[in-house]
Amino acid sequence: MPDTTIRTPLTREQRIAVFADIDHRPGSPKADPILVVDNVSRTFGGLKAVDVDHLEIQRGCITGLIGPNGAGKTTLFNLLTGFDHADSGTWNMDGRSLGRMPPHRVARQGIVRTFQLTKALSKMTVLDNVRLGARHQTGERMAGAMLPWTWHAQERAITERARDLLARFNLEQKADDLAGSLSGGQRKLLEMARALMTEPTIVMLDEPMAGVNPALTQSLLGHIKSLCDDGMTVVFVEHDMDVIRDISDWVVVMAQGSVIAEAPPDRLADNTAVVDAYLGSHHDQALEFDDEGNPVGATAELAEVLAEAEAQVLESGADLSDPDAVRPTDPPASQEKS
């Protein structure tokens, strides 16, 4: 059964403090890990999409998962939430193994996820989409179906909770509209509302900001932070470094299937492994710019990582014309280890 221990949510300051003494290296032990992953691998044909030796996720905090395209982030999410099967490895939540469980059982243990492309059922109302997120629906089971009063009471409770969640995500006016009529950003909100129907302990968000227009960005960011304020643990995949900086307490970096670095968001750029991962994956790709000459997509990510690395060099007083100076002076522990 899920751990129902009530723990007091941490403030942002407390969450930052939790990581103060944590090593900036892959697989570093956390003060109070809720999720622990060991030797998880997944191969597609000859390609090792995920090959994670060890990873600990701190309870009650927001962990950002970043990495170049194809790093294995979504595959790792799929494995941990039962949407794909690992070739090997174990992972557990508060000591309970979650390996080989189908998604609904993982959800019952308290882990839910959202998807890169939202999975709202467009021909169903917004309210029904959220109601579908409920677990333990007695009315769907034989015993419950024979006791209609139980079923009706539960239906009412589910609808009430779904309406509360729609209100929380500012979608109450849309309750009776078809989900297909929502904007990209509203669908992201709908998906978060649906995920919360299960009253999860860990929420895993796959690119929650993708396809969200700027008008909804701040609201969505606020909602993600509020999950943590309610005591949930959040793990999210994101490409936008501004979002990572804004809401993550800790960042895990993947490249080529493995965790290659871990650090607080403001210390990423001084990590050689991170800069190398982005350079390594992009140096042979065509750079992309929009009509006004601004970098877009992977080029924008690369530009941002390099700009941060350069800012560090300037702050340290070194010379930007020295190519080696755009690298940190202190190699991360991961480099020393290998």
Ligand SMILES: Nc1ncnc2c1ncn2[C@@H]1O[C@H](COP(=O)(O)OP(=O)(O)OP(=O)(O)O)[C@@H](O)[C@H]1O
């Ligand atoms: N079902 C699949 N069949 C074959 N290869 C796959 C499958 N799913 C993922 N891959 C491959 O595994 C690797 C990791 O993919 P994954 O989608 O996990 O990366 P990612 O870090 O989430 O990338 P992105 O940021 O682009 O979403 C990629 O090379 C991808 O092509």
